[in-house]
């Protein structure tokens with residue numbers, strides 16, 4: 001069977017938000033293969049990414065209250081963690097949203113058809129979809145590829161499906177909390193989920209291949225985070241996983257190579273979190289004539305157009321930033337460009353912020369100091385500790401700081417990095433300043449800063465910049 005459409009959208013994550021009432025006259029098809037253990041509709045962020053992880057992080061932060069209370073003279077005790085209640089609160093909210101989104105797409109509009117199955121290009125603007133009822137061919141004037149990314153599993157002897165390891169797709173739905181969990185990786189997913197499970201009482205061993213965790217952060221931040229992680233978890237730096245095996249009693253044995261030679265770790269569950277690869281292969285982008293980067297991302301121009309006229313791509317499948325706010329922005333640009341082909345809009349990737357919701361939290365925007373150094377442009381930095389502001393005294397925070405980088409001549413803010421409580425919220429005024437061209441001096445002195453609130457940390461860091 002063959003069907004022709006005005007528009008086909010592949011992937012129901014950020015792609016799902018493109019079609020609104022302005023497309024009412026368009027004949028549209030959505031294609032979604034299903035994600036996570038339940039083959040859910042709605043993509044990574046909703047089902048297996050940002051939203052469940054942050055719901056678990058908030059729970060984990062709450063479980064850590066006794067530790068914070070002790071520093072303040074408040075004697076709290078964690079009496080227990082009811083994992084099924086924790087887990088079912090999260091997915092009891094998320095799963096119905098995914099189901100509702102799918103129902104709406106499947107039956108919400110006469111001119112919209114939802115196909116469940118994997119789409120693959122078989123030519124320019126020509127696809128085959130493997131549905132439960134058999135293959136179907138779709139052709140379209142316009143196609144949006146929003147197929148996202150998936151966890152990478154490194155090629156290590158024994159690390160295959162029969163081992164029973166987890167990725168972020170499955171680990172949040174564990175039947176029961178294990179006594180021990182080993183996390184392979186040292187990036188966003190590894191450090192956020194290590195925080196979640198350790199706060200809920202699981203002994204964490206974290207295996208990193210380098211000597212720093214979160215090594216893409218500003219080096220001062222990555223060093224501070226690595227020190228603090230070593231106080232919480234059994235962190236094995238400079239290690240390589242070379243083998244994995246499960247014994248008959250269920251114990252997983254992981255063989256490592258490190259600075260002291262061979263060693264092994266016994267554990268109950270393994271979480272593999274070593275990065276995500278773009279799903280351009282699943283959609284056979286090359287067969288559709290789409291140009292690819294060496295790392296598999298689909299090549300797009302400033303308007304999110306691919307190398308094939310009429311085909312657009314957005315989000316993790318094409319973006320070097322695997323972040324939901326970036327995918328959302330790109331989806332809005334694609335939406336505009338579909339509706340206004342004669343007045344195309346470009347994406348704005350100038351000041352992309354990110355946050356890591358671990359313990360402690362981290363947030364950043366703009367250049368790291370190592371990037372500023374490599375760029376050769378003049379810069380100055382200033383750093384201020386939470387322990388130097390009144391609210392930091394209130395919290396007894398002894399480890400957090402904010403660091404800012406600026407152009408010494410103009411005061412242009414080049415980068416900002418915060419590690420400590422509420423970092424993802426605290427960074428936002430700096431993102432705004434960079435986006436709207438507010439310089440460091442004007443930002444610090446041209447407005448009131450509520451006393452004694454946490455943003456005084458930013459005010460103090462900006463005031464400390466040695467500008468010309």
Ligand SMILES: Cc1cc2nc3c(=O)[nH]c(=O)nc-3n(C[C@H](O)[C@H](O)[C@H](O)COP(=O)(O)OP(=O)(O)OC[C@H]3O[C@@H](n4cnc5c(N)ncnc54)[C@H](O)[C@@H]3O)c2cc1C
Pocket residue numbers: 010011012013014015031032033034035041042043044045046048049050051053054117118119120146147148149168189279282283314315316317321322323324325326327
């Ligand atoms: C654990 C975790 C936590 C995260 N936390 C954050 C966070 O706090 N903040 C943040 O900004 N970002 C976070 N991210 C990243 C964020 O989730 C992604 O950047 C974002 O969801 C990407 O959106 P997308 O639309 O590109 O892809 P997706 O949302 O992944 O959508 C792609 C969809 O396409 C489908 N698909 C793939 N191939 C095909 C095919 N051939 N045919 C049909 N369907 C197909 C998939 O099943 C999927 O549903 C997190 C990611 C993970 C894994």
Ligand SMILES: NC(=O)c1ccc[n+]([C@@H]2O[C@H](COP(=O)([O-])OP(=O)(O)OC[C@H]3O[C@@H](n4cnc5c(N)ncnc54)[C@H](O)[C@@H]3O)[C@@H](O)[C@H]2O)c1
Pocket residue numbers: 154184185186187188189190192207208209210214215241273274275276321322323354355356357
């Ligand atoms: N808060 C957030 O915004 C958030 C949270 C989670 C995920 N994400 C997005 O999802 C992406 C994927 O997350 P991630 O943590 O899987 O990837 P990542 O790129 O953040 O980190 C991967 C880590 O694995 C390490 N690594 C790579 N290969 C390895 C190997 N063979 N053995 C051991 N370590 C290895 C890398 O050195 C790196 O530290 C992130 O880059 C981010 O864009 C965002």
